[in-house]
Amino acid sequence: MKFSNTLIYWYLQNNRELPWRKTKNPYFIWLSEIMLQQTRVAQGLSYYLKFTSSFPTVFDLANADESTVLKMWQGLGYYSRARNLHYSAKVIANELNGEFPSTYKEIIKLKGIGDYTASAIASICFNEPAAVVDGNVYRVLSRYYGINTPINSTKGIKEFKILAQSLIDTKQPGTFNQAIMDFGALHCKPQNPLCDSCPLADSCVALEKKLTKELPIKEKKIKIKKRFFNFMVIKTQDNKTIIEERKGKGIWQGLYQFPLIESNKNLNKEDLIATDDFKNLFPDETTISLFNQKEIVHKLSHQHLYTQFWIVETNKHKNATTLWQNIQDFPVPILIANFLEAFDVKK
DNA sequence: TACACGTGGAG
DNA sequence: TCTCCAAGTGT
Incomplete structure (x- = not known):
């Protein structure tokens, strides 16, 4: 399929060298995925290095005090991530003999892991064709296919997940998932996307209809x-x-x-x-x-x-x-x- | 199901 | 200064 192949080709030439891309250890991938939820790579990077060096195994994390984990998480925000991470580390260490679950179905049972993170771990570490749908994926797909369903509506969440799942390269699901996310982060950016040099420019609906700035659609604003x-x-x-x-x-x-x-x-x-x-x-x-x-x-x-x-x-x-x-x-x-x-x- | 949950960077 | 938003999840 052209879309997937183009993205993977782009990724092979443009991907960032990130520490969690040098491993398939599900514990490390898990750490990186939790830290990067709603968080920029630049902000999460030092925390990843700190956590992997202080807690090299899931047992080290499980044996730490929650307060110690929160102290190390200090400054990253969304602190329930740290509490759930610690909670799930104890489950893995004590109930699963330290063995990380190996299928989407089992992974998503862990606290703090939802559809996105379970798909990311399952695809990257265990080669399971589970499509990730994060903010990048919503943006890339809504623009490329000209989809105006609000990405934060129930309908949109379902629609984009099905679409992403239909596009995934089943031979290399982990690479496809990271390719579409990196492409969204570096090329098909929220502001000032690099359409002039886009490998998908000839078939992008948003570019053709000049809808790049309007997509993706997000409904309702939060109240402060x-x-x-x-x-x-x-x-x-x-x-x-x-x-x-x-x-x-x-x-x-x-x-x-x-x-x-x-x-x-x-x-x-x-x-x-x-x-x-x-x-x-x-x-x-x-x-x-x-x-x-x-x-x-x-x-x-x-x-x-x-x-x-x-x-x-x-x-x-x-x-x-x-x-x-x-x-x-x-x-x-x-x-x-x-x-x-x-x-x-x-x- | 809509809403709460942090922080910091970019434009 | 202000707005958006960044590899989402729990309730």
Whole structure:
């Protein structure tokens, strides 16, 4: 088939040299695929090197503490990936004798692995003709075939999966999958695709109809919620502070932070001191000062966090049990890590 | 099923 | 500054 052959030919000449392309070890491929979900190669690369060197086998990963895994994941975002990765490593180590499942059907049963990742591992490591459909594949196929079904609709997801599956080179499914993804990432890019030098230009529907900029179609935009965070940075005379784990649902599950007072608007010092949360945290008279005069806006995919860090220097506090110099051992969101760095530098 | 889940780079 | 979005998955 022309489409597949052209892509594979392009790939043989243009593919990137990436560390996970030198192996077919399913454990390493798995690590790379999880890290690269919704993440650019440039951002994930150093984490891949760090993980493979610290955890050379699935047993090493399984035996680590979740907190250690999260600390190593710090800065990559979407932290449920790290928690699920660790969870599944324990399943593989303890229930599957360390042997990675070898078929799409078995691979997709693992937590954190969906259709894309199961297809990627099955095709790359076990030569199973399972087509991957990631953001690149949606873009390449929607443009080349001129498909305007929204890629994030139920209909679109099904339609593109069937199409990709019909196109896969069953003799070399892993190569085909990586070819179409690399082609999307490097050539058929979201913005300014290189149509002038495209090997598929003579048969691309989007190019012919000048629809390249409109495709793929994605429906509905996400809503951004505003939240107002006040972190209480305690520093006692014996150099201790409070740092707490975020539990339950929501952002940054399993990561640590300073005691948080959240409100529905930006608070000044008087407002803050008057809240019940503040009185509960500091029953005695306490002096506080605002560290960042301008509020920090930390942007997440679905939330904007308007953040203030309040410094509390006090003789002692009954719950302040963490030594300052030990803070660096805890996994924290980038928002907190950035503060720590600014605070240390200023100090 | 629609929505939540991080961070950083590009234009 | 703002918008998009990058090798998706869980609930």
